[in-house]
Amino acid sequence: GDSVTQMEGPVTLSEEAFLTINCTYTATGYPSLFWYVQYPGEGLQLLLKATKADDKGSNKGFEATYRKETTSFHLEKGSVQVSDSAVYFCAYSGAGSYQLTFGKGTKLSVIP
Amino acid sequence: EAGVAQSPRYKIIEKRQSVAFWCNPISGHATLYWYQQILGQGPKLLIQFQNNGVVDDSQLPKDRFSAERLKGVDSTLKIQPAKLEDSAVYLCASSHSGSHQETQYFGPGTRLLVL
Numbered sequence: 001g002d003s004v005t006q007m008e009g010p011v012t013l014s015e016e017a018f019l020t021i022n023c024t025y026t027a028t029g030y031p032s033l034f035w036y037v038q039y040p041g042e043g044l045q046l047l048l049k050a051t052k053a054d055d056k057g058s059n060k061g062f063e064a065t066y067r068k069e070t071t072s073f074h075l076e077k078g079s080v081q082v083s084d085s086a087v088y089f090c091a092y093s094g095a096g097s098y099q100l101t102f103g104k105g106t107k108l109s110v111i112p
Numbered sequence: 113e114a115g116v117a118q119s120p121r122y123k124i125i126e127k128r129q130s131v132a133f134w135c136n137p138i139s140g141h142a143t144l145y146w147y148q149q150i151l152g153q154g155p156k157l158l159i160q161f162q163n164n165g166v167v168d169d170s171q172l173p174k175d176r177f178s179a180e181r182l183k184g185v186d187s188t189l190k191i192q193p194a195k196l197e198d199s200a201v202y203l204c205a206s207s208h209s210g211s212h213q214e215t216q217y218f219g220p221g222t223r224l225l226v227l
Contacts, residue, residue, distance in 0.1 A: 004154075032213045043116075044155070044203065044218040051213040089154050093212040098143065099168060100216060102154025 006090045006103035013080055013110050021075040021106045023064075023090035031092040033057075033066050033073040034100065038087045047075075047088070080110045114138065116219035118204050124225045130192035133222045137185070137206030143167075144181055145216060146189050147203040155203055161187060162210055194226045 007022040025031065035047040035057070048057030050066035050073065057064050062077045073090060090103040117136040125131050137144050142163050147155035158177065159169040163184040172179070176195070181187040191198055201223050205216040 034215075036218075043220040044205075046215045046217075049215065091154070098160055098210045098212060099145070099157040100155070102156070104152070104154050 004090050004092055004101055004103040006088075007106050009087075009105070010107040010109060013108070015082055015110055015112050016079045017110075019075070019077040019080045019084075019108070021088055021090075021108070023073045023075065023103060025071050025073065025090075025092050027071075027092055027094050027101075029094060030068075031094040033064070034091045034093070035062070035064055035073070035075050036089045036091060036102075038089065038105075040086070044089070080108070082110045082112055084108060085110050116204055116206055116217055118202075118219035118222055120222055121220065122223050122225075124227065125194055126227050127196055128193040130190065131194055131224065132188050132190045133202050133204075133224075135187045135189070135204030135219060137187070137204070138217055141206035141208055141217075142184070143207045143210035144187050145205040145207075146179055146187070147205065149201040149203055149221070151200070158189070160210070167210070191224075194224075196226050199224055199226045 032051040034049045037047045048059040050057040053068035144161045146158045149155040160167040161181040179189045201221040204219045207214045
């Protein structure tokens, strides 16, 4: 069935390090892909999204490119900050289906 | 613009008791979703409404869970009777029209602990 697999955590990085969180999906057709973030004590919020192949979503220095050939949507940031410490969820929504299917989440901790 | 509102924020009950959660979506959003997020996992859709009609409730445990969205605005999710495995965060989300390309906006969630 349709699913999302993302990198297991937790991930601990030093400030200004490069971040990659891998995400791959299994779905038919052309889904829309999302990264949501959950900061400590807060609700889920959209970080970025891409709705068609080769699109790049970007926000707050984070980027992810919709790669249909590898069914991936990896999240990257060139220089992380302490304030980026949060749980990151990869998700997709398939054409013809309204629901979001989420990965298990990756907890990121950035230390000064 | 006001976000998605949920209440209560926390609830502790004993197993076999009943509990209800309330959600007020963003004004003008036709589509409302309830998700269950168990600790260490991603949210899982329980039910989706389009206006006041149910679009998808295939993952809702209907023997104990029920939900309604009267007048196509606010929604309530009820559990009766609760089981230990219902301990989770219950998230409400809304979107403008429910297209798969749209962003879903989430509320802060209700954290339920069943003892």
